[in-house]
Amino acid sequence: MSGRVPESAAAVRRVSAAAAVADIIEAVVRPEIRALTAYAVAKAEGLVKLDANENAFPLPEAVHAKIAAAVGAVPVNRYPDGDADAVKTSLRSSLGLPDGVALILGNGSDELIQIITVALARPGAVMLVPEPTFVMYRMNALYAGMRFVGVPLRADFALDIDAMLAAIERERPALLFLASPNNPTGDLFPAACVERILHAAPGLVVVDEAYCAFTDMSFLPRVGEFPNLLILRTVSKIGMAALRLGYAVAAAEWIAELNKVRQPYNLNALTQAAAQVLLAEQALLAQQAAMIRTERTRLAGALAALPGVTVFPSQANFVLVRVPDAPRWFARLRGEGILVKNLHGSHPLLGQCLRITVGTPPENDALLAALKVIA
Ligand code: PMP
DSSP: OOOOOOHHHHHHHHHHHHHHHHHHHHHHSOHHHHTOOOOOOOOOTTSEEOSSOOOOOOOOHHHHHHHHHHHHTOOTTSOOOTTOHHHHHHHHHHHTOOTTEEEEEESHHHHHHHHHHHHHOOTTOEEEEEESSOTHHHHHHHHHTOEEEEEEOOTTSOOOHHHHHHHHHHHOOSEEEEESSOTTTOOOOOHHHHHHHHHHOSSEEEEEOTTGGGSSOOSGGGGGGOTTEEEEEESGGGTTGGGOOEEEEEEHHHHHHHHTTSOTTOSOHHHHHHHHHHHTOHHHHHHHHHHHHHHHHHHHHHHHTSTTOEEOOOSSSEEEEEOSOHHHHHHHHHHTTEEOEEOTTTSGGGTTEEEEEOOOHHHHHHHHHHHHHHO
16 A cells, blocks of 8 residues: 555545535635735836836945844844834834824734724724725724725816715715825825814814825824824835834824834834934935935926826926826836736726835836837
């Protein structure tokens, strides 16, 4: 007896095992989760990466060395500081936060979106969001079982304030997300509109300022003025995407509630160590953000000069463009070694749109050279 199962018998067993797994999944996994496709992150090895709104400028060697030393000194056998106090202290001082206003940190602002949504997802509660916007708001509403209501932006991607106020009145949302500057459109929602929404909304209004380094407007100094305002931020867009560190600022009472939903050690010790080094480099971060803003102006101007290209005004570190054939342009750019984000088909207002992250000057030159051939 060799003990070897004949090929066909093994295959039969595999098929019936898979069928058994499928039966159990169908019985217990929520149908709305089964209907989803997992968020796909594009593979970018060897490509000029202009698809994910990162800061393309590398860190100076000396700063890398400081990070290596700090990370090397972490006692990895111990849990991290569950409150991440040192990171909070660095953030408090760099942001100039007053007393009475508190901070919560997340594994990226993605995790904070989830924490906020889970905390507010009372049965029947509504999340209201202008669309198109960052897709993770809608996803988290689905995960947490909140009823999602999207209010379309105008065709030029401006906020439809009358439609927003009507929807607030009708839906009485527990939670409202406003990404400003908005992703993927790049525009800033006018302060007067945000104020009207804050006054009208019966629940929490999250102003997501992921791209605030690339504009001059922020509601952060006004947190104390509105009892329902929470500011969400991330360090991902200013040069630290790999760390996965986001933060939210609101009245201490809000943060106390959100902390109950946060996992005890959500911010790992390596991130905490590296973040402290980088948060001390404010001049460098500001200088890189300024270079991105300069390049944004140059890139937007050059893109607008291409035949058939419409450029939407951006206050972020990316530019949204409408081109004659977005899927074809995306594929041709990819063939030239350049990865951008194809938004065609993701929302009715985003037909034939590509989102292009501002890169370093040579990366932007490569993009423009490729587009001159394609256009
Ligand atoms: N908010 C907005 C508006 C974003 O565009 C993004 C990233 N694309 C995030 C939040 C999440 O950022 P992170 O999880 O990297 O902090």
